[in-house]
Amino acid sequence: MTVKESNSWIRIREELLRRINERVWQPGETIPGEAELAEEFGCARTTVNRALRDLAEAGLVTRRRKAGTRVAVNPPHKATFTIPIIREEVEARGSSYSHSLLKREKRPLPTSLHAAFPVGDEAFLLYTETVYFADDRPFMFEERYTNIDATPAFAEAAFDLISPNEWLVQNAPFTTGDLTCYAANAGPALSGLYECQDNTPLFVMERVTFNQTQPITHVRMTYSPGYRLRTGF
Template sequence: MREELLRRINERVWHPGDIIPGEADLAEEFGCARTTVNRALRDLAESGLVTRRRKAGTRVAINPPHKATLTIPIIREEVEGRGSIYSQSLLKRDKQTLPPHLHAAFPVSAADRLLYTETVHFADDRPFMFEERYTNLEAVPSFEAIAFDLITPNEWLVQNAPYTAGDLTFYSVNAGQRLARLYEALEETPLFVMERTTFNGDLPITHVRMTYGPGYRLRTRF
């Protein structure tokens, strides 16, 4: 039944703003109990597709939400998908506390020792992306034992650390001396940055800052 109601909404049998038939009428049409109708309408309301007002009936939402499902990419696969040969270099690995400016984004204790890694991802031996990552070992204890010579922190976490929620931020920065040297670019060259934080329930897993080389374009499908 829910599928039929959804079809009528999607195919504009019922237009945005229209009042749809009441529960009694729908129950009679579909030959089912009103509780079944109520459950289907409640599900559509929770999805934002209809609005329900007591004594005012149920209307098709005028501006329903559009949701997208995002998958965390494996950088190796992204590079290889562009037709390039992938390689990586782990520049740094040690335990650190989280810098104060990241506490709002990654809610761990100021005293927690996190595993900090820096990785350069290459495409055809050219720097593709510079990754700075803090990982909460309370969330993934086995992460500490990985050497990261055969697998990157990015790929290991995607494969081994299930997450239930996350936060994603995009912005640009001007290349400082270090990144300008890495990318063989002029200082102040605009670079694309993506920051991502993932959680398993309320437990933060990892915070990563990814700075891409000049000219990088993010492409996604929806």
């Protein structure tokens, strides 16, 4: 199959990807050069270069000057990540759901988060604390910094009927992010919330989302004792 009728780098990338996936070009094999591909597809070399650059950024080919372009031997395997809505997670367990907004205020980003959440010094950050309940028992405690420059309507949203988590899922699309999971011991505040002993191990997730390069939100979620994360891929 050829795509001479199209000058689109996206169409060319799709055809090159087909050849890689169908093993027309084997892992480690050197593929035709830009000039040869440009002649085949009836386009400029810059168009082919754009398609190959995109495949290289995805880890599907490796490009070396004077050595040509090769099909990657060990391409990365990626899964799509969907941010869960806490209400749906609670209801899927057969429990009744509710949430309570404890705090909502403009607050500067702590120094400890600057590396993970690179917003400017003048950014308007809205800090919220929310408790999510399952059958009227605390299920998760959320601490969130949201960049209002990225999501202006968040500053005016009422969180009585919808939580910050669900509002952002519905209204703030993201293109990339970072997720960290770890265990932390309960301090006085969380041990009181969850009615557990101090230093009880709790499951924590920290998530940062971006729209292109613009930070959207940084959230720290601490779950009740015994919480187990299960996910599919």
